[in-house]
Amino acid sequence: MSATIMPSADATGEARAQGQGGSLEARNLVKDFRLRSGLKVSMLHAVKDISFTVEAGRTIALVGESGSGKSTIARMLAKLEAPSSGGVFIDGAPSGSRGRALERYRSEVQMVFQDPFASLNPFHSISHHLERPIRLHHPGLGRAEVASRVEELLERVQLEPATRYLERRPHELSGGQRQRVAIARALAPGARFIIADEPVSMLDVSIRLGVLNLLAELQREAQLGVLYITHDLATARHFSDEILVMYRGDIVERGPADEVILNPQHEYTMRLLEAAADPERHGALRDEVRRAE
Ligand code: ADP
């Protein structure tokens, strides 16, 4: 992927200077899965005591090969999965896990999934997908107000004119357009934090950058905090302030994006970078790292 067509990082810095605060924090998150095979039960330590903070107006990339625990962290942050221990804090306070506190948390922390097709309902129109979260989180709004918010959301994700998309169903859109709808839906309840779990890895290479640029633009405009999960180091570097490198449930290296990529300290990061430079080696990476241990 060529870096020359990507946006400059300066705009991000400018927006950050106006920062309005707020943070989403993973504090000592642990997730163990109990695995059963016949009579044997074993424990899989999918996430081992992980801590990091996503601040408003910043993008943190979580990178690592498949199976390293990235999605499990995403699901715990989105409260789709309870941690075995540790907690999730928002603006420094423990996040609620039931009732109204959970509802409020869910409106503020939204997830964008890898597969936009699976995350949208094929039977519902695009407008329905966006109306629901708006109504749920702003029950006082009238019909006309909801409709104008839906159009506004579609315009924010550059699906214009909005009227062209309102009554369509997900299968009538391209993959990139569907992911834009998924992003609009994440914004609908007024999210301050977005957890994007491999948001472009299922999209055509040619449209990936457009969707990532959109996320970056929304992040700057609205001072969103973004956790960008990916195995693509090039976009992690370009679109993030900080990179966390995960390996088998641990964060083995973290730091400013350029530093991690240009001056990696951990052997696993170096191998990820080598594999990225040589795609044919990617599959063999896990075995190689294991042998090296
Ligand atoms: P990544 O997103 O980095 O590919 P995941 O978080 O999906 O990794 O998975 C981390 C590890 O946890 C993998 O070994 C995976 O098989 C395992 N795992 C994930 N979810 C479950 C589950 N519900 N039950 C058992 N094992 C799971």
Ligand code: MG
């Ligand atoms: Mg995953």
